[in-house]
Amino acid sequence: xxLSQLVGNRYKERPAEATLDSHALLLRGxxxxxxxxxxxxxxxxxxxxxxxxxxxxxxxxxxxxxxxxLMPVVLPxxxxxxxxxxxxxxxxxxxxxxxxxxxxLLAMTHEEAxxxxxxxxxxxxxxxxFMVYQIQTKFRDELRSRxxxxxxxxxxxxxxxxxxxxxxxxxxxxxxxMNAYRxxxxxxxxxxxxxxxxxxGMMGGLAAHEFILLTDVGEDTIAVCDTCSYRxxxxxxxxxxxxYPEEPKPLEKVHTPGKKTIEEVAAFLGIEPRQTVKAxxxxxxxxxxxxxxxxxxxxxxxxxxIARHIQREPAPAEEIRIVAAGAVPGYxxxxxxxxxxxxxxxxxxxxxxxxxxxGANEVDYHMRNFNLERDLPGVTPMDVxxxxxxxxxxxxxxxxxLRRGIEVGNIFQLGTKYTxxxxxxxxxxxxxxxxxxxxxYGIGVGRLISAVIEIHHDDYGPxxxxxxxxxxxxxxxxxLAASGVKDVAETLYTQLTDAGVxxxxxxxxxxxxxxxxxxxLLGAPFRVIxxxxxxxxxxxxxxxxxxxxxxxxxxxxxxxxIAGWVKEVLENPQSRREESAQQTTA
RNA sequence: CGGGGCGUAGCGCAGUCCGGUUUAGCGCACCUGCUUUGGGAGCAGGGGGUCGCCGGUUCGAAUCCGGCCGCCCCGACCA
Numbered sequence: 001x002x003l004s005q006l007v008g009n010r011y012k013e014r015p016a017e018a019t020l021d022s023h024a025l026l027l028r029g030x031x032x033x034x035x036x037x038x039x040x041x042x043x044x045x046x047x048x049x050x051x052x053x054x055x056x057x058x059x060x061x062x063x064x065x066x067x068x069x070l071m072p073v074v075l076p077x078x079x080x081x082x083x084x085x086x087x088x089x090x091x092x093x094x095x096x097x098x099x100x101x102x103x104x105l106l107a108m109t110h111e112e113a114x115x116x117x118x119x120x121x122x123x124x125x126x127x128x129x130f131m132v133y134q135i136q137t138k139f140r141d142e143l144r145s146r147x148x149x150x151x152x153x154x155x156x157x158x159x160x161x162x163x164x165x166x167x168x169x170x171x172x173x174x175x176x177x178m179n180a181y182r183x184x185x186x187x188x189x190x191x192x193x194x195x196x197x198x199x200x201g202m203m204g205g206l207a208a209h210e211f212i213l214l215t216d217v218g219e220d221t222i223a224v225c226d227t228c229s230y231r232x233x234x235x236x237x238x239x240x241x242x243x244y245p246e247e248p249k250p251l252e253k254v255h256t257p258g259k260k261t262i263e264e265v266a267a268f269l270g271i272e273p274r275q276t277v278k279a280x281x282x283x284x285x286x287x288x289x290x291x292x293x294x295x296x297x298x299x300x301x302x303x304x305x306i307a308r309h310i311q312r313e314p315a316p317a318e319e320i321r322i323v324a325a326g327a328v329p330g331y332x333x334x335x336x337x338x339x340x341x342x343x344x345x346x347x348x349x350x351x352x353x354x355x356x357x358x359g360a361n362e363v364d365y366h367m368r369n370f371n372l373e374r375d376l377p378g379v380t381p382m383d384v385x386x387x388x389x390x391x392x393x394x395x396x397x398x399x400x401x402l403r404r405g406i407e408v409g410n411i412f413q414l415g416t417k418y419t420x421x422x423x424x425x426x427x428x429x430x431x432x433x434x435x436x437x438x439x440x441y442g443i444g445v446g447r448l449i450s451a452v453i454e455i456h457h458d459d460y461g462p463x464x465x466x467x468x469x470x471x472x473x474x475x476x477x478x479x480l481a482a483s484g485v486k487d488v489a490e491t492l493y494t495q496l497t498d499a500g501v502x503x504x505x506x507x508x509x510x511x512x513x514x515x516x517x518x519x520x521l522l523g524a525p526f527r528v529i530x531x532x533x534x535x536x537x538x539x540x541x542x543x544x545x546x547x548x549x550x551x552x553x554x555x556x557x558x559x560x561x562i563a564g565w566v567k568e569v570l571e572n573p574q575s576r577r578e579e580s581a582q583q584t585t586a
Numbered sequence: 587c588g589g590g591g592c593g594u595a596g597c598g599c600a601g602u603c604c605g606g607u608u609u610a611g612c613g614c615a616c617c618u619g620c621u622u623u624g625g626g627a628g629c630a631g632g633g634g635g636u637c638g639c640c641g642g643u644u645c646g647a648a649u650c651c652g653g654c655c656g657c658c659c660c661g662a663c664c665a
Binding site: 009010011012013014015016017018019027028034036037085089090092108109110111138140142143144146151157159313410412440442460476478479480481482509510511512513514515516517518520529531532533541 | 597598616624
């Protein structure tokens with residue numbers, strides 16, 4: 001490609017709308033342009049990177065037996081009625097009538113579509129297991145998109161779906177897929193992506209993991225153990241609650257006039273917040289029971305955990321309902337509440353402490369010496385607490401720390417949620433009708449582009465890994481008028497291209513600094529500079545964008561030499577990186 | 587949907603408070619010519635704008651008032 005013909009301008013200045021470095025560089029380098037909030041066009045360099053990433057994903061999906069398919073973006077509502085999601089998903093699902101008034105939707109994920117496709121093609125256990133995948137546009141009308149390509153409304157996603165005859169088979173394939181994901185992220189230049197336990201969320205299902213690139217600009221929060229390999233999304237992260245055992249003392253009512261909050265009560269009684277019980281109320285559903293959550297006073301409730309227990313989004317309960325259930329807001333206790341109208345959930349932290357202060361269900365009174373096991377028999381402690389920085393790791397003696405990250409992929413063991421709802425069946429060895437067990441596996445392509453830039457860039461532009469660089473080699477011809485420069489550069493460009501090297505040739509008659517700045521923005525890992533100065537010595541100059549290493553090389557056979565370098569790094573990026581590092585330190 | 591910020595040429599901005607010398611300006615980018623040629627060159631000339639949209643106030647609106655739209659950030663939310 002000749003740079004003089006490349007579509008897309010590059011900017012010297014950082015666009016005002018970009019807050020993330022990756023977003024700013026994507027705009028400055030002419031990779032993407034925003035069309036509307038969370039909706040982008042890709043210019044040639046951006047598309048080339050996307051295609052490279054997609055190619056790597058394809059190879060790894062094919063390697064684990066995946067078969068590529070392509071399903072529509074527009075689906076009829078009937079498919080989503082079958083799963084129930086047409087009604088259960090909120091406004092992020094774009095719904096619209098077609099010409100005849102038929103309700104249609106833009107797919108935000110393709111479970112319904114893939115089950116619809118595969119149920120007609122699967123009849124025997126002998127066909128299982130299999131995995132199909134696609135690289136397709138999704139649309140999610142996010143409440144708020146942000147951060148360039150990090151969180152958008154329209155995006156390209158690789159989504160894969162596997163079908164199995166047994167849970168064990170799914171679990172085994174899930175691990176295979178996890179390894180394929182690790183290879184994908186390593187190959188695109190993100191070997192440090194962390195595998196994290198996550199919340200199956202609206203997907204439903206048994207187990208789920210996210211692939212998180214730990215970085216401060218991420219929007220997910222992850223609990224990471226400083227000692228062992230425990231990593232979990234904040235929504236599911238557990239910590240080991242501290243135990244504060246004491247000899248149980250009898251319940252005792254105390255006067256606490258006007259003291260309603262944990263802080264007020266603790267201060268008034270001269271105790272620590274951790275010596276109290278906090279009561280939080282949620283509506284279980286519009287008609288159903290009230291949910292009362294008990295947790296140690298210094299901790300907070302993790303509502304994602306509550307959601308899993310009550311199987312719906314928890315909404316803070318209205319005061320009227322709390323009172324109707326017999327509790328007194330500000331002075332609430334679970335003792336004596338009618339458990340047929342009120343579900344009581346108690347966090348482990350409450351069980352691990354004795355002689356806590358709780359409400360007395362009477363205005364201006366609390367109770368001392370609450371002991372869960374004694375005072376609320378039958379209430380089984382569970383984990384509903386938010387992890388805090390410095391909490392004890394649930395699996396080792398280490399500490400948990402909350403870090404930010406970008407979710408670049410996720411995998412779910414879905415089970416039979418969709419196959420059952422949509423009546424996908426096959427016949428097993430015994431002639432019985434069975435329902436396949438599903439897994440699904442997603443990777444966001446555009447988000448990966450941003451993530452790679454976040455990790456690999458400097459003030460001047462991205463430093464693309466060779467595997468996904470829009471061009472592998474950037475040829476600069478300095479001063480086309482100088483003797484020999486143009487001829488040599490043109491020949492080099494032709495030879496490199498003929499050798500299969502993806503080459504961007506800056507054939508513009510402009511100053512060196514101008515060319516170098518554009519080269520930095522376009523980020524090709526290898527740069528070759530043709531100048532009069534070096535030609536006098538029958539040499540070319542080279543520079544590595546990622547390591548900053550520079551050197552001279554003989555003009556003779558230069559294209560062949562460079563092609564060899566590119567091939568070498570493509571085949572073994574790690575060794576080359578170490579080699580470069582050694583050169584740098586030497 | 588709540589809170590905050592912004593909307594003037596492809597990009598970055600000034601001008602808006604306090605209406606009128608502003609034919610609406612500056613830098614980058616772009617076009618022409620000459621001089622330059624190793625980290626975003628210099629000089630000279632040039633093109634490009636319904637000042638987000640609609641309405642109102644006024645002799646006169648980028649500027650004041652009302653409504654709407656869009657974009658960015660924070661929050662709620664998120665296979």
